[in-house]
Amino acid sequence: MDFDDTPEERAVRAEAVAWLEANAKRTVADDLDRMRTHRAHDEAHDAELLAEGRAWQRRKAEAGWAAPSWPVEYGGRGLPPLLAGIFAGEEQRFDVPANMFSVGVGMVGPTVIEWGTEDQRRTHLPRILTAEDVWCQLFSEPGAGSDLAGLSTRAVRDGDEWVVTGQKVWTSAAHYADLGILLARTDPEVPKHRGITAIVVPMDSPGVDVRPLRQIDGAIHFNEVFLDEVRVPVDHTLGPEGQGWSVAVTMLAHERASIGGGGMYGFDQVAALARSMGQVDDPVVRQRLADLHTRFEVLRFLGYRVRTAASRGELPGPESSVMKLAVSALYETGGDLVIALQGPAGMLSGDDAPYRGAFVDLFMSQWAPRIGGGTDQVQRNIIGERVLGLPREPRTDTTLAFKDLPRA
Ligand SMILES: Cc1cc2nc3c(=O)[nH]c(=O)nc-3n(C[C@H](O)[C@H](O)[C@H](O)COP(=O)(O)OP(=O)(O)OC[C@H]3O[C@@H](n4cnc5c(N)ncnc54)[C@H](O)[C@@H]3O)c2cc1C
Missing domain, CATH: 2.40.110.10 (Butyryl-CoA Dehydrogenase, subunit A, domain 2)
Structure with missing residues (x-):
């Protein structure tokens, strides 16, 4: 594919950026201070985050940016995935509340569009867009x-x-x-x-x-x-x-694709951490940084591939398994590196830890993408069977009635 913007892409990007500039503050990619705004988890803080997330979601919905790929009649812009993905890419460069509604917008919405009755679409889709319903x-x-x-x-x-x-x-x-x-x-x-x-x-x-x-x-x-x-x-x-199994397959495909969609941190912040710890001249650290940077880039290109397939009307398929594995590997590599860079301080967690424990939380959260939405091993099975054409595992559970299956 051509990575330069087409005139159409340029127009969507300009509109998205203009709206974001008017509604949010741009972040500096290697701003380590931003990590210091991290807060340890408590219920009151979680409730604040939810309220902030809902308010931001509502503003996006009013401007038509909450789900640009959805049909216009359900509150989207009817944009093909490559164009629709532009907004999310640009949004990552702004200081906006974390997306807490990926289940609704990223997974349930497309599933209701595909499987719902017209009545269900009209009832649920507008309320998903504004996060009125979580x-x-x-x-x-x-x-x-x-x-x-x-x-x-x-x-x-x-x-x-x-x-x-x-x-x-x-x-x-x-x-x-x-x-x-x-x-x-x-x-x-x-x-x-x-x-x-x-x-x-x-x-x-x-x-x-x-x-x-x-x-x-x-x-x-x-x-x-x-x-x-x-x-x-x-x-x-x-x-x-x-x-229901077919409905689940639709939803899980969108889940894998949405897990691949956004990041909690960028490469520039990890590089800035290495710099602040005086470690950028260490050849091993440089090698690990290069590895991490490569993984971020590979993920970016895989994202284009998934959206290109979707633009051709294909349901996210094995590409999203490849992408999900790449996300897992990125979080593993990055999580391990930010802990190593901090030395003994990497063991500290909580509000009084360096960067209020933000990097330690990054390290600990690496297991979420490695398990949620289908484990790494399961993604490898999918790739083995559906991409590489390897023989399937022998199975006995596809013909017997569920009630007759041996179960623990
Ligand atoms: C952050 C997070 C959020 C989640 N959110 C949700 C949610 O909102 N809703 C929801 O329904 N679920 C959710 N899950 C659950 C998630 O989908 C399951 O944890 C996941 O599918 C694995 O299932 P399991 O935990 O039962 O592990 P098991 O299936 O018991 O797997 C145990 C181990 O065996 C391996 N294994 C199993 N089968 C095979 C095989 N055939 N070949 C090779 N290895 C295999 C697995 O890879 C794993 O290492 C979430 C999980 C996480 C981590």
Whole structure:
């Protein structure tokens, strides 16, 4: 592809930058002081971040920048992915609240556009854009993560309602989400991929019990969600009954693509840290910095590749697995390097640590992209089977009814 802007791209970029200049402050790429604004996690601070994030999301929605790739009738600009991605790329150069709505905007929105009824689109999409409704993804269970299709949360039809019972886990944002897309088993008599249905569950429904999981860094990011005879109207079904696996595939493809989309930090900040620690002349440090820089660049080009495929109307496919692996490797390389650069200070965490523990949090958060949205090993399986054409693992679970599968 040609990396210079076409006249069309130049016009979109100019409009995006003009809007961002008028609404936010540009950041200096190697500004280490910005890292000092980092704050250790506590509930009050998290609530402030959510309010700031919502306000920023609303402003973007009013200007048509919240989801530029969505059709105009649902609040987007109808831009092809290459043009739509320009805004997000430019936004990273500005000091704006962290994006806390990637599940809604990046994953649920495109899934509702593809699978929802017209009524569901009109109900949900505008509220996703403005972050009026925050969404979560009720997929993983204690016994079903990588093997997601082995899930056992049940939804049983009772008149016009589903009655849902089961347990989900690692549900990001469930503690402040308004709605969740739930995968439930609705037919255990057929093979496991075929008996699943996707259902939109209001998180304030009686019988939904959200229990936050506190992480090693003090943050609460995800939750256990217990569902005890939760009644949900049947018209909350997303996509046809029994085709929840296809709905999930759509959502997971968008999840992988959105995990590849943004970064928590840039290369320039790591280089500035090395400089401030007087380490840029060390040949080993230089080599590690060059490695990190290369990974940032590779990721940028992979991003173009994913968006080019999407511009041709292709669903993000194996490219997004390659991209997700590249993100994991970047976070691993970068996380390890920022700790090494700080020497003994790299062991300190909390508000009184150097840079208020921002780099230590970066180190500890490297495991999130390496596991969430499908682990590195699972991405390698996808690439092995679908890109390299290697033989599939022998399986016995594609023909037997779910109820007859041996399970722990
Ligand atoms: C930050 C974060 C956010 C998350 N948010 C959500 C969310 O919002 N909603 C949600 O539903 N889930 C969420 N998850 C859960 C996530 O999708 C699962 O953790 C992930 O799919 C792995 O499943 P598991 O934890 O059950 O691990 P397992 O599937 O039990 O895997 C354990 C280990 O075995 C390996 N393994 C498993 N199967 C294979 C195989 N076939 N070949 C090779 N190796 C294999 C894995 O790679 C891993 O190393 C989140 C996870 C994280 C880390």
